Amino acid sequence: MASVGLATGCYAGLEPGQGEGADELGTDGSEVGSDAGESGESDESSDGDAGTEAGEPEPGIYADGIAVDRVEINQAVGIDLGMGGQAIAEGSRVAPVIAGRPGLVRASWSIDAGFEPRMIQARLILTADEGTTSYVLERYVGAAPGPNDWGSFDGVFTWELDADAITGSTAITVELLEDDGSRAGADASEGARFPATGGLDLAAIDGPMTVKVMIVPATDPNVDSTPITISDAFLDELRVNLYNFYPVRDVELQVHEPLLLNACYDGPSVMAQLSALRNAEGLGDEWYYHAIVGNSNESYCNTGGYSWLLEDEFPGNDRVSFSINHWGESPNNWTHELGHCHGRPHTWEDGTYQPAAADGPDCGRRTTWGYALLPGPHPKANEWDFPALQDLDDWLVPPTEGLGLSGYCLGHSDYDTWGPALNDMMSYAYPYWISAYTYRELAERVAIVSSYGSPAPGGGGDLGAAAEGDPRSLNLVFTADGSVHQYVSRGWPKGLQSGGELGLRVELRGATQSESRALKFAPKRGPEGEIRGLVIPLGEHGPNAWSAGELEIEGALTGSQADAPTTHRLVIEG
Numbered sequence: 001m002a003s004v005g006l007a008t009g010c011y012a013g014l015e016p017g018q019g020e021g022a023d024e025l026g027t028d029g030s031e032v033g034s035d036a037g038e039s040g041e042s043d044e045s046s047d048g049d050a051g052t053e054a055g056e057p058e059p060g061i062y063a064d065g066i067a068v069d070r071v072e073i074n075q076a077v078g079i080d081l082g083m084g085g086q087a088i089a090e091g092s093r094v095a096p097v098i099a100g101r102p103g104l105v106r107a108s109w110s111i112d113a114g115f116e117p118r119m120i121q122a123r124l125i126l127t128a129d130e131g132t133t134s135y136v137l138e139r140y141v142g143a144a145p146g147p148n149d150w151g152s153f154d155g156v157f158t159w160e161l162d163a164d165a166i167t168g169s170t171a172i173t174v175e176l177l178e179d180d181g182s183r184a185g186a187d188a189s190e191g192a193r194f195p196a197t198g199g200l201d202l203a204a205i206d207g208p209m210t211v212k213v214m215i216v217p218a219t220d221p222n223v224d225s226t227p228i229t230i231s232d233a234f235l236d237e238l239r240v241n242l243y244n245f246y247p248v249r250d251v252e253l254q255v256h257e258p259l260l261l262n263a264c265y266d267g268p269s270v271m272a273q274l275s276a277l278r279n280a281e282g283l284g285d286e287w288y289y290h291a292i293v294g295n296s297n298e299s300y301c302n303t304g305g306y307s308w309l310l311e312d313e314f315p316g317n318d319r320v321s322f323s324i325n326h327w328g329e330s331p332n333n334w335t336h337e338l339g340h341c342h343g344r345p346h347t348w349e350d351g352t353y354q355p356a357a358a359d360g361p362d363c364g365r366r367t368t369w370g371y372a373l374l375p376g377p378h379p380k381a382n383e384w385d386f387p388a389l390q391d392l393d394d395w396l397v398p399p400t401e402g403l404g405l406s407g408y409c410l411g412h413s414d415y416d417t418w419g420p421a422l423n424d425m426m427s428y429a430y431p432y433w434i435s436a437y438t439y440r441e442l443a444e445r446v447a448i449v450s451s452y453g454s455p456a457p458g459g460g461g462d463l464g465a466a467a468e469g470d471p472r473s474l475n476l477v478f479t480a481d482g483s484v485h486q487y488v489s490r491g492w493p494k495g496l497q498s499g500g501e502l503g504l505r506v507e508l509r510g511a512t513q514s515e516s517r518a519l520k521f522a523p524k525r526g527p528e529g530e531i532r533g534l535v536i537p538l539g540e541h542g543p544n545a546w547s548a549g550e551l552e553i554e555g556a557l558t559g560s561q562a563d564a565p566t567t568h569r570l571v572i573e574g
């Protein structure tokens with residue numbers, strides 16, 4: 001299964017540079033950096049009082065003449081959960097929510113004509129198997145729709161959630177309540193409650209969702225006999241940028257002993273050397289190896305970075321890449337190179353990239369608001385003296401889809417006239433942010449790869465190792481183009497059905513093909529009730545059945561395929 005796609009050499013902007021690159025101070029030992037998600041921020045807003053309470057909230061009086069309009073959760077990219085007060089189901093969202101990752105929840109409102117200006121309470125309620133928590137804000141709402149500014153941090157009701165606030169079972173409710181207990185209020189169906197009944201399932205991916213990278217400081221002795229030093233500060237920059245962009249619960253970084261390269265002018269040679277190192281050390285299938293070469297090697301190595309573009313999702317592939325620390329740019333370049341390692345091509349080489357280009361090569365435009373979970377400077381803050389890049393804290397990174405970016409991909413020296421257009425990290429248009437498209441695709445990959453490193457009790461990291469006490473499910477998502485994405489999540493789905501009831505045949509064949517069995521599953525449904533995916537409980541079927549084999553699915557799976565039964569075959573590797 002181990003197929004390796006095209007090699008991707010990345011020629012980072014080779015402008016005449018100056019400066020020393022990374023901070024050369026600090027340690028050179030092995031060090032573990034992780035726990036990016038454990039910031040202890042409390043929820044609050046600059047407007048009004050914020051309060052957090054555990055347990056079922058007291059019933060409130062739904063506010064009259066005002067309705068919840070747009071609801072979004074942002075963990076790097078904005079994911080609309082509601083629009084015009086209508087809930088958006090999992091299958092119609094631009095990207096998945098990640099459990100165990102902090103998030104920013106925002107809600108805007110609309111008012112009826114004649115709305116009487118007054119203080120309004122907004123209550124965010126998170127309901128999960130682990131319990132219920134409410135977060136209360138209040139603010140003055142005037143007669144005009146403003147201040148109701150989606151582009152500013154405090155322009156709407158805004159809640160900052162800690163990493164542990166969102167679990168795999170969390171559902172969300174937003175209520176707008178009368179602040180004055182003597183008012184009559186409105187019925188929940190009139191819009192002050194989102195959704196009108198129950199809670200909206202965030203359907204958060206609840207796997208390990210950890211990217212593990214072994215950082216290999218390297219040099220070519222033909223150029224410089226001293227490998228780059230990975231200082232603590234540099235390591236932190238790498239960690240923060242990876243955590244802010246990638247759909248992860250955590251990142252785990254280690255620093256390797258220095259490596260002398262055979263020939264850094266030859267990308268494939270470096271890759272082969274890294275592959276050999278990674279395979280010899282056998283840390284696990286989920287580990288990525290990324291070499292960083294100092295700026296002194298810049299012209300000799302002649303690239304910004306390099307990665308194999310991996311195309312399959314099974315263990316055993318070599319997850320290796322490297323970057324040159326041009327003027328301290330590795331924190332910028334390594335998210336890009338690791339993106340290749342996660343199977344992402346350049347935006348202009350990706351026929352399915354969204355939003356599609358109106359003209360010319362796509363520069364990685366983004367449709368959603370960005371948000372940094374960890375504050376601090378953007379990795380390109382030194383290069384572009386744009387105020388918002390100096391500290392990303394509480395900055396909503398504007399979407400770029402509305403900007404005319406033709407010709408912008410390789411010529412970014414005119415950044416100042418364009419303004420803060422942060423394009424997708426798989427483009428060449430710096431400074432980067434991440435698009436919802438890339439974030440979603442990374443999430444699929446991270447879910448799969450990180451599950452390799454999370455063996456169930458008593459077994460290896462294969463799918464079949466799920467056991468009672470650590471139940472897991474295989475999630476299959478069928479896309480409109482007929483491809484299948486898969487990842488492993490914790491827990492078993494509720495509401496299992498057999499295929500017969502749904503016109504689907506889902507069978508697992510053993511590796512020898514000598515037997516097959518029908519499986520029960522829970523369907524993932526889109527907004528019109530169509531089946532867009534399956535959640536198949538793993539442990540119930542016995543480890544042996546899953547250690548290797550082929551899953552065969554036949555039936556109408558999505559709205560677009562309703563008239564054409566499709567057979568999907570997925571190889572399950574042990």
Ligand SMILES: [Zn+2]
Nearest residue numbers: 008009010336
């Ligand atoms: Zn590239």
